Each structure stands twice: as structure tokens, then as C-alpha cells.
Amino acid sequence: MDSGTARYNVELRKTLQRELDALPDGGYKLLPTGEYPGPLVINRAITLEGQATTKGNRPKTSIWAIQGPVLIIQSSQVVLRNLNIEVTGLPLQLDTAPRQDAPVDTGRSSAILVWPRRNPTCQNLEIEGEVIGIPDEYGIWHYPRTLHFSNPLGWSQPERPAEVITLVVPIACQIVSTRTELQVNPNRLNPGSNQVQLSLQPPTGGGSTGGSIEGFRQSGRQADPPMGPLVGPPVGLEASLLLQTRSFTRRIDLIFNSLD
Structure with missing residues (x-):
């Protein structure tokens, strides 16, 4: 600045x-x-x-x-x-x-x-x-602001197991996807450490080749640069995970990267 x-x-x-x-x-x-x-x-x-x-x-x-x-x-x-x-x-x-x-x-x-x-x-x-x-x-919230994806997890690979991320929350809360294609399990988090499975369901008519999360990193006001070679996600897909309590929402933005 x-x-x-x-x-x-x-x-x-x-x-x-x-x-x-x-x-x-x-x-x-x-x-x-x-x-x-x-x-x-x-x-x-x-x-x-x-x-x-x-x-x-x-x-x-x-x-x-x-x-x-x-x-x-x-x-x-x-x-x-x-x-x-x-x-x-x-x-x-x-x-x-x-x-x-x-x-x-x-x-x-x-x-x-x-x-x-x-x-x-x-x-x-x-x-x-x-x-x-x-x-x-009150308590410790441990979660990424941004998740970086290459080819979306499980896309066109039904046999591929869901990716798992760890989220730490101090109180019970809901975790909600902003897109129906993004499946989250479980959709309710308990106080402490939670293992959350993420998977994408391609729309009818097919999708891109499968891939996985490259990893996740914390970003500030702007998204971190892509991590590693990234290819072939669905064009234009945007999604977020919302951690919702009675009073507040905490957002995890999902970034799908591709090579143009």
C-alpha cells in the first residue's frame, strides 16, 4: 500500500x-x-x-x-x-x-x-x-479462505473417492454449498475437528476429465496464484462453502483453474 x-x-x-x-x-x-x-x-x-x-x-x-x-x-x-x-x-x-x-x-x-x-x-x-x-x-476457527482446484475432484470419475479437508470450529454450525454440483458431507459440523468430504457431480451431458484438489492456501484480499499445473475444469464454475452459525457466515471460496 x-x-x-x-x-x-x-x-x-x-x-x-x-x-x-x-x-x-x-x-x-x-x-x-x-x-x-x-x-x-x-x-x-x-x-x-x-x-x-x-x-x-x-x-x-x-x-x-x-x-x-x-x-x-x-x-x-x-x-x-x-x-x-x-x-x-x-x-x-x-x-x-x-x-x-x-x-x-x-x-x-x-x-x-x-x-x-x-x-x-x-x-x-x-x-x-x-x-x-x-x-x-467464541473459540478457534481454522479454515481456508480459498480452496484451489485443478480438474474438479471426481469430475467424470464416479469411482474416485471424495476429497477430504479438515475444518476446526468451536461451535456447531451448518456447512452449505452455493452450487448444487458441489456435494458436501456432512453438512453439519460439530465443535472441534471435522473431516469434510467434497465431491463434484457433473451436469447431465458430461464434463471435463477428472482431477483433484491441488491443496489449499490462505489468501488475503486477493486469491493466491495457482499451485502447480492445472488443466480442464468446467468453464465458468464458481462456488463457495458457507459456514453458518446463528449470527454469522464464514465463506470459503473455491477457485477452479485451467490452462487457456
Whole structure:
């Protein structure tokens, strides 16, 4: 990030913070589609709302910071809606075995930090990072932001076993695919380490030659480059895995690479 961009982000954050501070209790702030630098502090009983896509209801308004906490909730009766809140500078250590007993970083890795007994209302929020101060969400989440595929796993190879990934979650949650072609088993995760099977079912009429996951790596705000030779996935296929709790969604984007 160059110095000009850094200065712009600092001024944008200060301006937005002043606008939030000026709202009365019961006030409302709509953030248009875009990216807004944090950290931001909410110290009034207000509603902070972003915008979402018409199809899929995915938040298009992001609040981000290189390190957390990104959003600090100091007041009761706060409502957060249609926001993507993410820590961008501290990728999960996915090249090491996940540790269920690893300590939670209560500062730098937290997307949301809630003061005791504040209990914000959270609606349609996607997050990258830990949530501190909401008991139902507290704990270690270990998952990739991006999964890289070569020829899609099991594509046109029904006999090929499904690929397996390990996800660590602190609480029970649903895991949902955004595409019917992508089969996930199980579709509910239990607290702790979970083995999840992934397989793709080709559409009627055939598909590309089979392949496998090349591996997965954590990306920041942009996807990592392809890993190794990649050939022949179905053109234009996009998919995500959604880890859904009562209050939040965590997203794993799937990238299908090919040689043009």
C-alpha cells in the first residue's frame, strides 16, 4: 500500500468514525457498497447497515483492517446488518496442523470485539477473523479462505473417492454449498475437528476429465496464484462453502483453474 492510499484510508476512517459518533441513540447509518477501513468504534445504540446483492443476499459493504479488532461494540442495542467484516493481514496458519487448544488472540485477529453484556443484533454478517464477546461464537476457527482446484475432484470419475479437508470450529454450525454440483458431507459440523468430504457431480451431458484438489492456501484480499499445473475444469464454475452459525457466515471460496 503506497503512502497516498494509506493517507486516504486514514482520513476515510476518521470521517466515518466522526459520523458514527455524531449519531444519537436509535440512529441509523447506511454504508453504500464499497470498502471502508477500520478500526471503528460504535458507542451509541445505533443501526449500522451495508448493502447486499439482490441474488444471494451477499454483503457488498466491507469494513476491514490489517489487524483487529476491526469493529468494537461498546454500546447496548446495536444492530449490524449486511456487512462483511474482515481482518486482512493475519492469515490463518494453514500449513500447520490445526490445534483445538490454541489460545484465542483477543486483539489482532478479532473481526468483532464486543464489550461485556452488550449483545448486539447481527443480521447477514460475513466475517473473517475471531469474534470476541459473543459467547456463542467464541473459540478457534481454522479454515481456508480459498480452496484451489485443478480438474474438479471426481469430475467424470464416479469411482474416485471424495476429497477430504479438515475444518476446526468451536461451535456447531451448518456447512452449505452455493452450487448444487458441489456435494458436501456432512453438512453439519460439530465443535472441534471435522473431516469434510467434497465431491463434484457433473451436469447431465458430461464434463471435463477428472482431477483433484491441488491443496489449499490462505489468501488475503486477493486469491493466491495457482499451485502447480492445472488443466480442464468446467468453464465458468464458481462456488463457495458457507459456514453458518446463528449470527454469522464464514465463506470459503473455491477457485477452479485451467490452462487457456
